[in-house]
Amino acid sequence: MxxxxxxxxxxxxxxxxxxxxxxxxxxxxxxxxxxxxGTGFGPLEAAFLSARDSVFIASVSETGWPYVQHRGGAPGFVRIIDRQTIGFADYRGNRQYISVGNLRHDDRLSILAIDFARRKRLKLWGHARITEDPQIVALLNGVEGPVAERGIIVRVAAVDWNCPQHIPLRLTAPERDGEISRLREDIACLQRELDAKTALQPGAGG
Structure with a gap:
């Protein structure tokens, strides 16, 4: 730790x-x-964050209440700017703007990034800066997906791999489809091996 x-x-x-x-x-x-x-990223942390399609962020309100919200996008929507800074596009949701309002008041936030398929999770604590600069937002937004309302830049203060206990095994639709394809190929390979062995047995030709 x-x-x-x-x-x-x-x-x-x-x-x-x-x-x-x-x-x-x-x-x-x-x-x-x-x-x-533990104040910056190594190659493992950078690769892990860059592969995520969602994270959870926690902020604190002016009245002291914690608030947890989900943020998502295409895989790689979390961008590594340098070894201590990340950024991500913030897309329009239900327009309550609770996280945004909290971060305007107190820039501290916590991020939890989870890979359910491999049962890994990474925790980050840092200071957030909200930007509506069109050029920065465009860079964070990328070329796919919806247009972001703003960008959030996070200067990381601490990072830590969390204990993997009790993380449920869950697959995204692409991960599920890939696993199904792999299993089908394994079955087809076993069937070919079985057919080849059967063909070599005496009397197999009828």
Whole structure:
């Protein structure tokens, strides 16, 4: 677990709970003042985010309530700008603008990206900047899909691979279709092998 994530997440109350349930020693070394790491992307994190077609983002309202919302697009809609910055096109939804309003008030947000097919998930915490600059929005939007209303640029403060326990196995329609095609090809291959073995048996020709 990277130090940057622990410095943000492990508040005094969180550490009290870790002590109460016996996990404090496991994470104690992650809170040293000189500890660093986990503020940027490596190749694995960049590839994982670039392949996602949806993420969940959490923001905080002016009244202190957390708000979680889904954001999606074509695979690759999350763009890696540099090793500590990502951006994504923000498409029109039900026009409540809760996440946008929250981020105008408090730029902190958390992102959860999940690959259900491979049971992997990545957590990010960062500071968001909302842009309506047409050129930036066009770059984030790409050439496919609906036209975005705005872009969201996130300067990442911490990143961490989350425990894969309890992630359900789910496939997107393309992943499901690909798995079905693979299984059909496996069955066809086995059938060809069976037919070839049958043809070699004595009396197989009738």
């Amino acid at each position: 990277p130090d940057a994530y622990a410095k943000i997440a492990f508040t005094p109350r969180v550490r009290e709970e870790q002590a109460r349930f016996g996990s404090a020693d496991r994470y104690a070394g992650r809170l040293s003042p000189e500890g660093e790491g």
